Each structure stands twice: as structure tokens, then as C-alpha cells.
Amino acid sequence: MWKSVLGLALALTASKVSAKPALQSPFHRGVNVLGYDPYWTDESKRRFQWRHFREIRSAGFDFVRLNLQAFRHMDAQNRLEPAWLGKLDDVLREAHKAGLGVIVDEHDFN
Incomplete structure (x- = not known):
């Protein structure tokens, strides 16, 4: 009898699970x-300014994609330079302050 009850419970549970999960892009x-x-x-030659994040957001965009070439900023042990990581932190902070999501895309190809 308990096998029948367990089987019925499993069948009812399985019938409520959707085969297609609802995916929504953030x-x-x-x-x-x-x-x-x-x-x-x-940094003294930069063209991109922090205000550009606000302008991007006000233009209707909800995220930015950072195309990074980080390999050239690594030492012999493949560690990123602390100063470079600090710049990345600044970019992420400013983008988030403007209400933008961020995709970090390591773009080196060699």
C-alpha cells in the first residue's frame, strides 16, 4: 500500500513540473x-568619462559590455596588476551607480 501512495505522490509531483523552464534574460x-x-x-588620455554611463542609461540601455584585454596586464605568474584591478573596480562601481548591469568580456585572442 505504501508503494502505491508513494507512486501516486511522485506522479502528482512530476505532473506539476513544467518541461520548459521560464527563462528571462536579465x-x-x-x-x-x-x-x-x-x-x-x-588614464590621462581616456576618452570615456563616467557621465557616459548615465547618458547610456538615459538613452534606454540597461547594460554595458566591457571588452577587456587583460592578458597584457598580467605578471609572469598570470596575476593581474593591482592597479588594473582597481580601474576595473572603478568601472563596475560607476556603471552600477548609473543603474546599468555589466557583462565583463575577456576579449584577448592569443
Whole structure:
């Protein structure tokens, strides 16, 4: 008898599970930023300014994609330079302050 009850309970549970999970993208409209901007190597020559994040958000975008070339900022033990990581932290903070999501895309290809 307990096998019948267990079987029935499992069948009822399984029947309520959808075969198609509801997936929803957290991001809808985005733009690439800072890929080749001098910000990463010489901040005095940067073109991208923090206000651009607010302008991107007010234009209707909800995320930015950072195209990074981080390999050149690694030491012999493949550790990223602390100063470079600090710049990345600044970018993430400013994008989030503007209400934007961020995709970090390591873009090195060699």
C-alpha cells in the first residue's frame, strides 16, 4: 500500500513540473564600452568619462559590455596588476551607480 501512495505522490509531483523552464534574460539592450579606450593604460588620455554611463542609461540601455584585454596586464605568474584591478573596480562601481548591469568580456585572442 505504501508503494502505491508513494507512486501516486511522485506522479502528482512530476505532473506539476513544467518541461520548459521560464527563462528571462536579465539584460535587454546593451552597448560595448571601454574596449580600446586609453583608460586602461594611460588614464590621462581616456576618452570615456563616467557621465557616459548615465547618458547610456538615459538613452534606454540597461547594460554595458566591457571588452577587456587583460592578458597584457598580467605578471609572469598570470596575476593581474593591482592597479588594473582597481580601474576595473572603478568601472563596475560607476556603471552600477548609473543603474546599468555589466557583462565583463575577456576579449584577448592569443
